[in-house]
Amino acid sequence: MSQELLLDLSILVAILPLIGFMLLIFFGKKLPRQGDWLETLLISSALVLSLIILFQKLTTYNDQTLTLNFTWIDFHNVPGIGPLKIVLGIAIDNLAAVMLVVVTLVSALVHVFSIGYMHGDIRYSRYFGFLGFFSFSMLTIILADNLLLLYVGWELVGLSSYLLIGHWYEKKSASDAAMKAFIVNRIGDVGFFVGIMILFSTFHTFGLQSIFEGIKDGVLPYGSEGWLTAAGVLIFCGAIGKSAQFPLHVWLPDAMEGPTPVSALIHAATMVAAGVYLVARTFPLMTADALTIIAYIGAITAFISATTAIAQNDIKKVLAYSTISQLGYMVMGLGVGAYTAGFFHLVTHAAFKAGLFLGSGSVIHAMHHALHHQDDHHTDPQDIRNMGGLRDRMPITFWTFIIFTLAISGVPFTSGFLSKDEILAGALAFNDLTGHAVIPIIGFLAAGLTAFYMFRIAILTFLGEHKDPIRLEHIQESPKVMTLPLVILAGLSIFLFYSFNPFGAADGWLVNALPRPESVVPSSVAAASPEIFEEAVHHAHTPAIMLSLLFAGTGILVAFATYQWKKISADAIAAKFRPLHTFLLKKWYFDEAYNGIIVAGTLAYTRALRWFDDTIIDGIVNGSGTITRVSSFVSGKFDSIVIDGFVNLTAYLSGFGGLVLRKFQTGKVQTYIVFVVFGVMVFYFVFRLR
Amino acid sequence: MESAIQNISEFVAWLPKVQLAHFLLVSALLFSLGIYGIVTRKNAILVLMGVELVLNAANINLIAFSRYGGLNLDGQVAAIFVIILAASEAAVALAIVLNIYHRFQTVNVDEVSNLKE
Numbered sequence: 058m059s060q061e062l063l064l065d066l067s068i069l070v071a072i073l074p075l076i077g078f079m080l081l082i083f084f085g086k087k088l089p090r091q092g093d094w095l096e097t098l099l100i101s102s103a104l105v106l107s108l109i110i111l112f113q114k115l116t117t118y119n120d121q122t123l124t125l126n127f128t129w130i131d132f133h134n135v136p137g138i139g140p141l142k143i144v145l146g147i148a149i150d151n152l153a154a155v156m157l158v159v160v161t162l163v164s165a166l167v168h169v170f171s172i173g174y175m176h177g178d179i180r181y182s183r184y185f186g187f188l189g190f191f192s193f194s195m196l197t198i199i200l201a202d203n204l205l206l207l208y209v210g211w212e213l214v215g216l217s218s219y220l221l222i223g224h225w226y227e228k229k230s231a232s233d234a235a236m237k238a239f240i241v242n243r244i245g246d247v248g249f250f251v252g253i254m255i256l257f258s259t260f261h262t263f264g265l266q267s268i269f270e271g272i273k274d275g276v277l278p279y280g281s282e283g284w285l286t287a288a289g290v291l292i293f294c295g296a297i298g299k300s301a302q303f304p305l306h307v308w309l310p311d312a313m314e315g316p317t318p319v320s321a322l323i324h325a326a327t328m329v330a331a332g333v334y335l336v337a338r339t340f341p342l343m344t345a346d347a348l349t350i351i352a353y354i355g356a357i358t359a360f361i362s363a364t365t366a367i368a369q370n371d372i373k374k375v376l377a378y379s380t381i382s383q384l385g386y387m388v389m390g391l392g393v394g395a396y397t398a399g400f401f402h403l404v405t406h407a408a409f410k411a412g413l414f415l416g417s418g419s420v421i422h423a424m425h426h427a428l429h430h431q432d433d434h435h436t437d438p439q440d441i442r443n444m445g446g447l448r449d450r451m452p453i454t455f456w457t458f459i460i461f462t463l464a465i466s467g468v469p470f471t472s473g474f475l476s477k478d479e480i481l482a483g484a485l486a487f488n489d490l491t492g493h494a495v496i497p498i499i500g501f502l503a504a505g506l507t508a509f510y511m512f513r514i515a516i517l518t519f520l521g522e523h524k525d526p527i528r529l530e531h532i533q534e535s536p537k538v539m540t541l542p543l544v545i546l547a548g549l550s551i552f553l554f555y556s557f558n559p560f561g562a563a564d565g566w567l568v569n570a571l572p573r574p575e576s577v578v579p580s581s582v583a584a585a586s587p588e589i590f591e592e593a594v595h596h597a598h599t600p601a602i603m604l605s606l607l608f609a610g611t612g613i614l615v616a617f618a619t620y621q622w623k624k625i626s627a628d629a630i631a632a633k634f635r636p637l638h639t640f641l642l643k644k645w646y647f648d649e650a651y652n653g654i655i656v657a658g659t660l661a662y663t664r665a666l667r668w669f670d671d672t673i674i675d676g677i678v679n680g681s682g683t684i685t686r687v688s689s690f691v692s693g694k695f696d697s698i699v700i701d702g703f704v705n706l707t708a709y710l711s712g713f714g715g716l717v718l719r720k721f722q723t724g725k726v727q728t729y730i731v732f733v734v735f736g737v738m739v740f741y742f743v744f745r746l747r
Numbered sequence: 748m749e750s751a752i753q754n755i756s757e758f759v760a761w762l763p764k765v766q767l768a769h770f771l772l773v774s775a776l777l778f779s780l781g782i783y784g785i786v787t788r789k790n791a792i793l794v795l796m797g798v799e800l801v802l803n804a805a806n807i808n809l810i811a812f813s814r815y816g817g818l819n820l821d822g823q824v825a826a827i828f829v830i831i832l833a834a835s836e837a838a839v840a841l842a843i844v845l846n847i848y849h850r851f852q853t854v855n856v857d858e859v860s861n862l863k864e
Contacts, residue, residue: 725856727786727787730786731786
């Protein structure tokens with residue numbers, strides 16, 4: 058298959074869901090079954106095409122980057138800059154090819170799942186249309202070879218996320234969550250945009266490859282390495298927003314107000330991974346300082362959200378915090394230099410996290426139906442305290458959920474073990490090389506916490522006794538259209554798909570396909586070179602496996618001891634550490650702090666502006682209005698009195714003159730004769746006297 | 748008898764010598780009377796008679812100037828023209844008056860004031 062055909066196919070992959078979106082938005086209601094089959098069919102064909110592209114890429118063009126460019130705008134000679142062209146285009150390297158498959162695969166499975174989950178929804182066709190729109194936007198990000206197109210896709214993804222979170226916009230919490238997600242993301246995007254502009258103002262191009270080459274040739278933004286670090290960190294700001302990293306992670310838990318398949322697709326598997334993908338794409342220009350900042354942000358995020366997840370009771374909230382935690386892991390992995398491991402974790406996480414969300418969706422679906430059957434509209438179908446004992450009622454959901462939980466906990470023979478282990482080994486190696494001991498410590502702690510809270514929800518949901526036996530009777534396994542994606546994703550959570558060695562992915566095809574790219578930054582500010590890093594990782598590998606198994610095993614054991622065997626009383630511990638428990642339950646008070654400082658500050662500021670508007674601006678406007686009114690009143694009076702006075706006076710005078718003169722016009726000839734005679738006499742005397 | 752004639756001639760001699768001024772005086776009197784008649788009379792016929800007086804006052808003037816002034820016969824010719832003119836004027840004016848009478852059933856000039864409108 059030729060390169061051109063491959064590139065054309067990749068464009069087709071992105072365009073297909075967009076076509077579906079157009080058709081569904083305009084004709085969705087008129088299509089049979091509201092067109093869900095159309096969008097699902099299109100995304101499935103996109104999946105098939107992506108698989109073909111990945112296969113061709115890895116077999117034929119393994120080490121090449123295929124690009125397709127066109128000049129979008131040619132500014133010719135810009136004063137002060139010189140010739141300026143905006144070139145857009147797409148690029149397919151191994152990273153993009155893998156990502157294409159991940160996105161289309163999860164998207165296709167979510168489409169299938171949604172057919173069951175969203176059955177009978179009021180905006181069914183619109184929902185599928187927006188799913189297609191999201192897929193298109195995400196694929197644009199993946200294929201973009203330049204920052205401008207990437208930014209466009211970035212914003213489109215934000216928009217479709219907003220639309221899908223707010224799908225049930227009648228619910229105030231949903232519309233609020235949609236707005237929150239949009240606004241919080243915007244904060245990160247501002248940093249991203251500033252980062253793009255720093256690079257653009259130096260290199261006069263958006264093309265990533267050209268920027269890398271420029272830096273390699275020794276050109277630095279504003280001639281300083283500090284600016285290069287700043288550009289890297291600012292671009293990472295975009296990832297902080299989109300990938301829900303500390304301190305902008307607050308939107309993701311709220312985004313769970315959207316339909317659960319959307320949470321699986323956007324807020325677990327693909328969109329939030331866009332930030333990680335962005336860091337991976339711009340990895341070569343990151344300096345050592347920028348990478349350290351990234352690693353710390355990732356570690357902090359992983360720790361904060363893992364601790365928060367322990368205290369949550371809403372199944373989707375727990376999964377949301379676990380997503381943030383895992384994203385923190387990926388970012389940390391990229392930050393420490395374990396590029397391949399970070400991205401590998403993105404891929405494996407996409408599968409098992411999408412599975413977890415879809416599994417929780419299946420549970421919520423069943424709970425919802427059971428509660429609906431009982432006419433119970435008060436019990437929260439998402440609260441794990443209301444669940445329990447669902448194992449026998451929903452066997453497929455249960456077993457797949459257990460596989461996903463094992464994967465995310467990092468138990469051997471799962472995909473999660475492979476990728477997480479690589480990241481932790483990278484973190485240990487980073488410690489060896491630079492001495493940042495906090496990062497591996499947090500990494501292992503978070504691994505233990507993850508195992509604990511994931512088994513907590515699995516046990517509370519599926520094992521134990523159900524509170525209400527009658528309700529349990531009504532709970533049924535979800536339809537095949539929902540369980541099939543779960544089974545497929547569970548299959549993909551097994552190590553076999555990524556590496557034949559269950560204890561190390563180093564020889565697997567995925568890791569080999571994604572070698573860490575050469576850094577282009579000057580060697581004085583570059584992170585440890587791949588060779589040195591690989592060497593350190595090699596040494597750290599065995600301790601990492603041991604430690605991660607130890608932490609994960611402890612977490613799982615504690616979870617079973619607490620919730621299954623009841624050896625440890627969770628309530629007693631919660632009571633003993635009440636302030637800490639409340640602190641975790643309240644999610645570290647991030648929302649309160651943001652509300653208190655930023656939202657209240659903004660509101661106070663807007664109130665001040667409003668006061669300014671109301672008094673000063675309105676005062677000026679009203680003042681000028683009053684002045685105009687008074688002056689027009691005066692000029693009106695002048696018109697009506699003076700001007701009209703003159704006019705009326707002349708009219709009155711003519712009328713009065715007419716009144717006087719008509720007296721002489723008697724109509725009697727004799728009177729006229731008298732006038733004539735007197736007139737003649739007057740003339741006579743007048744002229745005689747002269 | 749002789750004395751009587753003498754008395755008459757004395758009387759005539761006593762009278763002031765007839766001069767242009769006397770004629771003009773008579774003419775002015777006649778004119779004034781004519782104007783007076785025209786202005787004051789209600790009857791159209793009487794108004795016409797006033798007009799005749801005015802015309803004749805002019806005639807006296809013309810004759811007087813032909814006798815005492817330098818007009819010679821020209822004055823008398825003009826007077827004859829005026830008489831002719833007066834005759835035709837009377838004919839036309841009487842015809843008008845007759846018509847007015849037919850139309851308004853009156854010859855009172857005060858009531859015939861349609862021109863006013």
